[in-house]
Amino acid sequence: MSASVTAAAPGADLRTYQVAQAASTFGSTLTGTAVSVVAVVGLAAGPHEVSLIVAAAMIPSLVFGPAAGVLLDRVSRPRRMLLAADLVAAAAVLCCAATMAVGVLTVAGLAALSVVLGGARVVIEGLYFVHLTTLGVTDLARARAGLQSTTMVSRSVGAAIAGPLVATVGAATMFVCDAVTYLFSAYCLTRLTAPDRRVTERRHGFGREFLEGVRALRGHPLLFALALYLLAGGAASGGVAALRAVFLLDEVALPVALYGIPAVVATLFSAAGALVAPRLQARAVRARKVLAVTVLGCAVGTAILPMATGPTAAVLLAACLGAAVPMFFGAVLNIALVTVMGAGVGDGYFARVGALLATGTTAANLLGAVVGGMLGERYGARAGIWMFVAIDLAASLAFLLIVGRAPADDDRTDETIVQVAR
The missing domain is CATH 1.20.1250.20 (MFS general substrate transporter like domains)
Known part of the structure; x- marks a missing residue:
């Protein structure tokens, strides 16, 4: 009996992990639409301001991406980093929703949100495939394909319904929904049963790595x-x-x-x-x-x-x-x-x-x-x-x-x- 439970654990963990990533991706897609709507409709932002917000989302990848890649390859407990990224992203989105509710949200605030979410995305994208090795998955190629396809389907669904949804419930509610998806993703990560540890290579100098x-x-x-x-x-x-x-x-x-x-x-x-x-x-x-x-x-x-x-x-x-x-x-x-x-x-x-x-x-x-x-x-x-x-x-x-x-x-x-x- 215990052997069957142990054999089933990797599959259960993988399904939970896929649900977590799908929820996180879906929410971040909604936020992308909400940010644009708030900037143009709520803050009367023009092309220049909107371009700054879009560029802000790219800053973490452009400026910190290569350095982050070296650091993330050193992480021996990837689940903790993924959990931290989800919580930081949720906190940032909730702060944005709160400032919008009290009428003090600015274009600079939306740009700051874009930077934070861009940084969280760098961490998540750098680790969420690597994290599969800690789940006891035997066929990594198929698991990675399934995880990526689930993420892309979730992104596609989110993009398709984001416009009608923001028109129905409003941008502030969309921000809250995104925060909930990040928190749900974090909760799913805490429910994984496999040990959070992977083997990393011996560290060398940053430049050498x-x-x-x-x-x-x-x-x-x-x-x-x-x-x-x-x-x-x-x-x-x-x-x-x-x-x-x-x-x-x-x-x-x-x-x-x-x-x-x-x-x-x-x-x-x-x-x-x-x-x-x-x-x-x-x-x-x-x-x-x-x-x-x-x-x-x-x-x-x-x-x-x-x-x-x-x-x-x-x-x-x-x-x-x-x-x-x-x-x-x-x-x-x-x-x-x-x-x-x-x-x-x-x-x-x-x-x-x-x-x-x-x-x-x-x-x-x-x-x-x-x-x-x-x-x-x-x-x-x-x-x-x-x-x-x-x-x-x-x-x-x-x-x-x-x-x-x-x-x-x-x-x-x-x-x-x-x-x-x-």
């Missing part, structure tokens, strides 16, 4: 090739995002009432991609094959957007496909990278390599957004988007060429599939 993470990334052919693609593809993604609204609303005159539809469709496609990816992993499809298809699919899908022309129905269809197809392939790509990282560089380097990829992609997104604004001003939004599509296609073809030249029997580039969000 950072360079070891760089070498681990550089020494894995598939990861390094994908990192190079993500820099170019991330810049293209940021540029297209910066020009999308101007292109759809001004150049092709999509009605404002229909503008939100492509985002809803894209979240549904993202959820579908998150559900498809684990099935590919279960069928042992090679990682480089999946990554090659998804990288090219993202670029080709983005090329649909600047083709939008003609009547409103045709414009809306192109806008939906141009947003949804890259989101579908991007979701599969995100999940595919998890096992490549886990099997290729190991848990000892997971946070460092993940932080390097995330920081590089975030910086590329910001650079692309800035360049996109300049290109749009000079050449127009449609021409600017086509330029970024060309960059993305060229980068994806270069990735295919590099991966195609890798030896077929190189197990470092041929792991079975299953993060960085592009």
Whole structure:
């Protein structure tokens, strides 16, 4: 009897952990919408103020990401850190709700909230895959795929209902709901039965450990090739995002009432991609094959957007496909990278390599957004988007060429599939 209970414990802990992460992700997605609504509607913030709030959320990843990766790889009790991150995030959101209730909330307060939540996200994303090793999970690849797909489905659902929900219950209530999800996540972590301890490598100097993470990334052919693609593809993604609204609303005159539809469709496609990816992993499809298809699919899908022309129905269809197809392939790509990282560089380097990829992609997104604004001003939004599509296609073809030249029997580039969000 005791043997069966012990055997069942890892599965029960894994399910509890998945519920915790799904709840936390769902709540943070709601907060993202609530912050925007409060800034624009409640505080009359303009584009400059809103951009500051958005940039504030990226500061922790850009400034502290690589250093945090080194520190997080040293953590021997990841559950305690995850629990602390949930509690800090809950406290920050509750403070924001309280200041809003008494009428003293400011744009600076929303920016501060974004910084705190961004910092919590750096900790959570650096540890929540590594934490699986403490739960007695035997098939880490499948567990990571399931955890990532659950998280992405939760994010997609949250994004789809956030708009109607904030209009119904109000932004302040959304903040409280988010705090509750963080607290629920923390409660789930306290209910895990497996010991909170993982084996860490002997510590060296900070600089040496950072360079070891760089070498681990550089020494894995598939990861390094994908990192190079993500820099170019991330810049293209940021540029297209910066020009999308101007292109759809001004150049092709999509009605404002229909503008939100492509985002809803894209979240549904993202959820579908998150559900498809684990099935590919279960069928042992090679990682480089999946990554090659998804990288090219993202670029080709983005090329649909600047083709939008003609009547409103045709414009809306192109806008939906141009947003949804890259989101579908991007979701599969995100999940595919998890096992490549886990099997290729190991848990000892997971946070460092993940932080390097995330920081590089975030910086590329910001650079692309800035360049996109300049290109749009000079050449127009449609021409600017086509330029970024060309960059993305060229980068994806270069990735295919590099991966195609890798030896077929190189197990470092041929792991079975299953993060960085592009």
